[in-house]
Every structure is written in structure tokens, then in C-alpha cells.
């Protein structure tokens with residue numbers, strides 16, 4: 676079992692990265708293979724909107740994103756942490772979520788992962804930021820499994836006065852490991868959002884993908900076909916399916 680801890684924050688020795696390390700140490704004690712990634716140590720430039728990921732399955736920017744994407748796709752569990760800026764993940768994390776999330780939104784390449792999210796602030800709104808981190812693994816077709824969402828509304832200097840916070844990290848990390856081992860499904864979590872996706876977004880997204888399966892959404896099409904998530908084509912702008920039927924009849 677491989678668990679990756681990803682964090683951002685002002686420094687590698689900062690509050691957030693330290694908490695992620697507590698979680699990774701706990702996961703390692705449970706027998707998991709762990710790896711730590713501190714986003715600001717990597718070159719992750721701003722998305723330029725070329726959509727090469729959708730067409731070619733590879734980002735058009737030559738930086739560290741592909742490496743990070745590979746690491747994530749090889750993990751079973753992800754523990755992700757960010758400091759909160761006004762209730763949002765911080766800029767480095769937002770940028771990373773944008774870069775990874777766009778491709779994942781269509782392909783769901785992270786939708787089989789278990790995730791624990793952690794956000795830190797000095798006062799409030801850490802949970803709001805932590806909830807946003809959980810979107811890393813969601814896609815139109817399927818969502819990842821959210822084992823826990825943790826917000827720390829207390830400064831690093833005062834954390835020693837809140838031993839229950841560190842206890843929560845440890846217990847939720849153990850829960851993540853257990854959820855993974857038992858392949859726990861969370862049938863009710865996010866069920867309204869998933870229903871909305873299934874009824875309204877997925878049919879439209881399928882049309883879009885099928886319309887561009889030989890061009891600007893080729894990589895997405897291939898990935899979803901290999902997963903069997905496209906099902907029966909709901910719309911075929913090339914008329915290929917209709918032509919095959921007509922040929923068979925004539």
C-alpha cells in the first residue's frame with residue numbers, strides 16, 4: 676500500500692508540512708510505503724489552457740507536473756495539506772489543483788484513491804479550505820473516497836496546547852489505512868452531487884468527448900473507453916454507429 680503526502684505552505688519546515696509528516700509517520704507505522712511531496716520544491720507553472728492533456732494525455736508545459744501526476748496515479752492513498760488563505764487552499768496548492776484537476780475532472784484517473792485532507796490557519800475557515808482539497812480526486816464520472824477532512828484553526832506555536840488535534844491526525848490516518856485495506860465505499864457521501872453529475876453533467880460530457888474523440892479529447896476518450904465508463908455512445912456526431920447499422924441491414 677502506497678500513501679503519498681502532498682503539502683504546500685510557506686516553508687518545508689512550516690506548520691502544514693509538519694502535520695503531513697505526522698500523518699505519513701503514522702501511515703508508515705501501519706505498514707504503508709510512504710512518500711512526501713512538498714509542492715513549492717517542484718516546478719509547477721500556471722496552466723496555459725492548451726488542453727494538450729485532454730488530446731494527448733500529456734501536459735503541454737514542460738515542467739514537473741507529469742512527474743507528480745505519475746506519482747499520484749501510482750499511490751493508493753493521498754494525504755494532502757495546505758495552509759489556508761482566507762478559507763482557500765494557498766496559491767501553490769490552488770495552482771497544483773488546477774493543473775492536475777482539469778485532466779482528472781474528465782478522466783477520473785484519481786477516482787480510485789482514498790484521500791485525507793488537512794488545512795491549517797491561525798484563526799478560522801480551515802475546514803472550508805480542507806473541503807476544497809478533497810476535490811483533487813473528484814471527476815464528472817466518479818469521485819475518490821474521502822476518508823477524512825481536517826481543519827486546524829490554531830497557530831503552530833499553540834498546537835502543543837491542543838493534543839487532541841495531533842491525535843485526530845493520527846486517528847484519521849489510521850482510518851485512511853483501514854478504509855483502503857477494507858476497500859470501504861462511502862455510498863452516501865456526496866450522493867446529491869454525484870446524482871446531479873450522473874443526471875445532468877455526464878450525458879453532456881459524454882457528448883463532448885464523443886464529438887472530439889479523434890481530436891481534442893482523444894486521450895480522454897481512450898482512457899474512459901479502457902475503463903468502460905463511456906458505456907453505449909449516447910451521441911455519435913460522425914454517424915459511424917448509424918452507418919454500421921445501415922450497412923448491416925442492407
Ligand SMILES: Cc1cc2nc3c(=O)[nH]c(=O)nc-3n(C[C@H](O)[C@H](O)[C@H](O)COP(=O)(O)O)c2cc1C
Pocket residue numbers: 683684685686688689690691692758759760761762795796797798799800
Ligand atoms: C497571505 C496569507 C493569508 C492568510 N490568511 C489566513 C486566514 O485567512 N485565516 C487564518 O486564520 N490564517 C491565515 N493565514 C495564516 C496561515 O494560514 C497559517 O499561518 C498557516 O497555518 C501557516 O502554514 P505554514 O507554516 O505551513 O506556511 C494566512 C497567511 C498568509 C501568508
